[in-house]
Amino acid sequence: MGLSNLGIFHTAIGIIAIVAAITAFIKSGKIDLIKLPGKIYFYFTLVTSLTALGLSSVKGVNPGHILAFLVLVLILVAYFLSAKKQGNNSARYVENFFLSFSFFLSMIPTVNETFSRIPVGHPLAYGPKDPLIGITILLLFIMLIVGSVLQFRKQRKINRVA
Secondary structure, eight states, X not given: OOOOHHHHHHHHHHHHHHHHHHHHHHHHSSOOTTSHHHHHHXXXXXXXXXXXTTOOSSSSOXXXXXXXXXXXXXXXXXXXXXXXXXXXXXXXXXXXXXXXHHHHHHHHHHHHHHHHHSSTTSOSOSSTTSHHHHHHHHHHHHHHHHHHHHHHHHHHHHHHHO
């Protein structure tokens, strides 16, 4: 598979972040930074994004670096909203969306790298332009939209009660 030590560490931490996010979505319908899966997602995504900035198959800044930086900004803003704006229920809309969007953005290189490497010797896809990768990312985008609408509706009910 040809991964560097940093690449192996980045991948392992990233897998834990993905599992935590999926667990959070299943348990709460969102990534909640107050709960353990949300905390794990935040800290492991933080490390994954920072280590991604040190990975590159080409010299200089590439789209992966920009994606990692964007994910970093999204989770940090969501963390700020969670920590500093507890009583502000309208901030939950932004927090929920930013965390869900950060997960979606994290899945773009995850899908590309996984499908381009596994199974070893006969990968499912041959790069970011492969139709299988495009279809998978489209399905994830549709899930982001549907999930965001459901999160918005759930938050609106919470805000009405409060």
